[in-house]
Amino acid sequence: MKSLWGRLQPRERRVAAEVYLAVAAALVALGRLEGVSGLVVAAAGMLLAASLLVVVQAPIGTVPLGYALVIAIAALADIGTFFSVLALALLVTLPVLLVRYGPDDATRRMTRWLVAACACGGAAAGMRALAHGTSPDVLLLQVSVAGAVFLSVDLLGRAVLPTPTAPPMHVRLAWPVHVSILCAAGLLTVAYHHDKWMAVVALVPLVMTRFAFDRYAAAQEAYRQTIRALSIVPEVAGVTPLGHGERSAVYAVALARQLGFSTEAIERVATAARLHHIGYVTLDDPEDATTHEDQVRLAKQGGDILRETEFLSEVGDLVEGVAASDVTSREAAIVRIATAFDHLVLEDPARAVGAVQLLKFQQNDPYGAAAMLVLRQVLDEDPAVVERAIASGAPLTEAAAASGAQRG
Amino acid sequence: MRSRLKFVVLPGWWFEVACVVGAAALLAWELGSGQRLPELVPLTLFGALLLASENTPILFPSATAVSPGFMTVMAAIAAFDHGGAVLGASIVGIAGGLSVDLIRKGRHTTVLFNCAQYLVASAAAAAVYESLGGLGRAWAFGGSVVVFAAINVGAVLPQVALNYRERPRQVWRDMRPALPNYFAFGLLGVLVGVLYREIGAVALPLLIIPAVITRKVFASFLELQEAHDATVKVFIKAIEAKDRYTAGHTERVAKYALYIGEELRLAARDLEHLRYAALLHDVGKLAVPRRILNKPGRLTEDEYAIVQRHNQVCVDILTRVDFMRSMVGTASDQHAYFATGASEREQSRLVQEAHIVAVADAFDAMTSTRSYRQALSQETAFRELHDKAGSQFNPRCVEALIRAIQKRGEHYGLGFEEGAVEFAVPPPVAGVGSAGLGDLVPRGVAT
Numbered sequence: 001m002k003s004l005w006g007r008l009q010p011r012e013r014r015v016a017a018e019v020y021l022a023v024a025a026a027l028v029a030l031g032r033l034e035g036v037s038g039l040v041v042a043a044a045g046m047l048l049a050a051s052l053l054v055v056v057q058a059p060i061g062t063v064p065l066g067y068a069l070v071i072a073i074a075a076l077a078d079i080g081t082f083f084s085v086l087a088l089a090l091l092v093t094l095p096v097l098l099v100r101y102g103p104d105d106a107t108r109r110m111t112r113w114l115v116a117a118c119a120c121g122g123a124a125a126g127m128r129a130l131a132h133g134t135s136p137d138v139l140l141l142q143v144s145v146a147g148a149v150f151l152s153v154d155l156l157g158r159a160v161l162p163t164p165t166a167p168p169m170h171v172r173l174a175w176p177v178h179v180s181i182l183c184a185a186g187l188l189t190v191a192y193h194h195d196k197w198m199a200v201v202a203l204v205p206l207v208m209t210r211f212a213f214d215r216y217a218a219a220q221e222a223y224r225q226t227i228r229a230l231s232i233v234p235e236v237a238g239v240t241p242l243g244h245g246e247r248s249a250v251y252a253v254a255l256a257r258q259l260g261f262s263t264e265a266i267e268r269v270a271t272a273a274r275l276h277h278i279g280y281v282t283l284d285d286p287e288d289a290t291t292h293e294d295q296v297r298l299a300k301q302g303g304d305i306l307r308e309t310e311f312l313s314e315v316g317d318l319v320e321g322v323a324a325s326d327v328t329s330r331e332a333a334i335v336r337i338a339t340a341f342d343h344l345v346l347e348d349p350a351r352a353v354g355a356v357q358l359l360k361f362q363q364n365d366p367y368g369a370a371a372m373l374v375l376r377q378v379l380d381e382d383p384a385v386v387e388r389a390i391a392s393g394a395p396l397t398e399a400a401a402a403s404g405a406q407r408g
Numbered sequence: 409m410r411s412r413l414k415f416v417v418l419p420g421w422w423f424e425v426a427c428v429v430g431a432a433a434l435l436a437w438e439l440g441s442g443q444r445l446p447e448l449v450p451l452t453l454f455g456a457l458l459l460a461s462e463n464t465p466i467l468f469p470s471a472t473a474v475s476p477g478f479m480t481v482m483a484a485i486a487a488f489d490h491g492g493a494v495l496g497a498s499i500v501g502i503a504g505g506l507s508v509d510l511i512r513k514g515r516h517t518t519v520l521f522n523c524a525q526y527l528v529a530s531a532a533a534a535a536v537y538e539s540l541g542g543l544g545r546a547w548a549f550g551g552s553v554v555v556f557a558a559i560n561v562g563a564v565l566p567q568v569a570l571n572y573r574e575r576p577r578q579v580w581r582d583m584r585p586a587l588p589n590y591f592a593f594g595l596l597g598v599l600v601g602v603l604y605r606e607i608g609a610v611a612l613p614l615l616i617i618p619a620v621i622t623r624k625v626f627a628s629f630l631e632l633q634e635a636h637d638a639t640v641k642v643f644i645k646a647i648e649a650k651d652r653y654t655a656g657h658t659e660r661v662a663k664y665a666l667y668i669g670e671e672l673r674l675a676a677r678d679l680e681h682l683r684y685a686a687l688l689h690d691v692g693k694l695a696v697p698r699r700i701l702n703k704p705g706r707l708t709e710d711e712y713a714i715v716q717r718h719n720q721v722c723v724d725i726l727t728r729v730d731f732m733r734s735m736v737g738t739a740s741d742q743h744a745y746f747a748t749g750a751s752e753r754e755q756s757r758l759v760q761e762a763h764i765v766a767v768a769d770a771f772d773a774m775t776s777t778r779s780y781r782q783a784l785s786q787e788t789a790f791r792e793l794h795d796k797a798g799s800q801f802n803p804r805c806v807e808a809l810i811r812a813i814q815k816r817g818e819h820y821g822l823g824f825e826e827g828a829v830e831f832a833v834p835p836p837v838a839g840v841g842s843a844g845l846g847d848l849v850p851r852g853v854a855t
Contacts (some may be wrong), residue, residue, distance in 0.1 A: 007793070136606050140607065153692045180617070180618045183613070183615070183618050186614050187614045190606075190607065193601055194606060200603070204595070205596070205622070206618065208618070208622050209622045209625070212626050214627035216632065217631050219632045219633055222684070224638070226639060226688075229691070230643055234728035236695045238694075281694040282646070305642055305643075305645075306642065308645065311634075311635035311638055312635075312639060312816055343630060
């Protein structure tokens, strides 16, 4: 018979291990702070360091699990103990961060944590001075303020000191993680105040939240990979240039961001740009698609394929709309401009300027003209977008070059 | 227009009614024995919480549904610890059975039964919590969890077995994995109850907010997985539209691959990965001209060269794209490709996945009617797999597939084909080979 441990999925085992870690952290860091000794501070610092290295996956970016512990310790311990534990934790964390992210990224993260923790410790001390007492409701007020300050300064730090290896944090998407961290810190603090052993239990909701976000992030990545994998089928078949889907997606996302599209709309145009040639998989011979009518027909077939699944039906409409004579939406116009621009530039950044001139005379519809204007703005403000797009398609083109594969 | 009340009665109705009568008697006794009733506000609050939590279970990715209902019961018990815990827990417990879904389905006796079993289990847990309190909180907690779980299982197991005519052992096997959750959720419930007693309702959002967020994220996860499945299925349809003679092939290969994976005791996550890889293993067909894919009979040298070139281009390109590496593994025997950037564990997983899909693919190719030959019998296919085990196929995978099919008592191949494609000209009994990538089984795959 398999043990309970053996029945767990690998990710669940990891989460279970983290629960034990969190339990140990809570016990040592919170259970002994009252009678502070060097040894206890050392143990608390080590465990805080470990929890800072375990992250919760937000929809974009990550948040360390240890944030909850930092906030709780700031609310529970006196300022001297708090900074002793913090300093030790950061010292222990630094080498791991250096190995994991490199010196530049590690320094930025460290600075951000330090500043946020200092602000948090200061806020907790200030609250203790303003609201006297150790009753649970006073503690809850203190931890709420200290936590809000910590997370706000951390977010500000992400904007001021962005880390090269992490995507920018979007508050609109990441707030559930922040709220969960804040609730865990609050629960941890009041639970510890009541009974030190209860503090261990207080971490269960946070660990569950982390598990949920982790699984969601993994599923999101798998789905994106499938879409990307499928988008290169027409390219491998030789009906469209290698890397075209990925490059078009980069341009489409840049244009959509410039227009302030919502995250969902950005995802939609990126998927449509990747899959806009998917109808070509029905072709028996690339030579069968030479006229505009052929392209419209194939776009419709692509749209039909995608509309078979409810989740991609809007993308299907977009794919069909891209080839239509009259573009009827900003999203379709963006995908059309992005794909047309890539057809002209391909892998030569020097052709970008000429491509814009050519496109200028091809677009005479209002949506197209507006999208064209946005493309010029994007290229003016961020000319590196062309290199980024070419780099995104490079794995395919380099592979084809390496194998000496003939096209078609 | 008046809608008629829907009423569905299942075979175990008499057991459900008996439990309801017993629970009603218990409640009447509690009310009559002059037990103290807790305050109305917390009673309503915990009742509403239990109602909400039982109607919004958290679905875990491993298909386990975790209802945080017991957590609310324990919270109520801990909150009412200083008076009226038994009666309070009983009243709160009634809310645990009020499932909106069951009421809509007309399962009214089941709804009453659930209220009854929740009432009895909550009352017993509260009584134990109170009586063992003198020995320490840990004893009180442990005792109440065991009693609640025992009553819950003791009532639900026969009810499910009677209603759905299932063997009690099977029902127990389904219920057993959820038992550890009682301790985790129960502990959390005690914490919430104690905090409620100390700081009031302000303690509840600290737990409810993360629970709501977690539930929402899990729901989004399941939705995304559904989207992923739907997308993969659309492309399978596209493949089959191009190569209609292999209709149903990818789904069957995925099924056989999962049979093998389960026999080899792969983890749930690896099985999930294997399923996607098996479903997409023929995606390369989309890049091959239809006239070649659907050609009955042997390919000419030029046509074979086209297929090979496409295959090689696919392999060369896909191995350099990390997200496609496992699919390359399932479509070729070139294990060197796995070495590009994958960890040792990952490489081993990819190789195993390739071996599994190769066996599943070959078995389906042999037991399906193709344009160039009729389906072989299952025995012939097994013999062929056995003969090639060790040279062309991984022997463990071959044994696992044969064992899995025999264990299930299933039959495939000649005489047992489902949804076989109708051909204008019936294919010959014996064929010359393959005209599709699906039959190009890896060569030299051996361990």
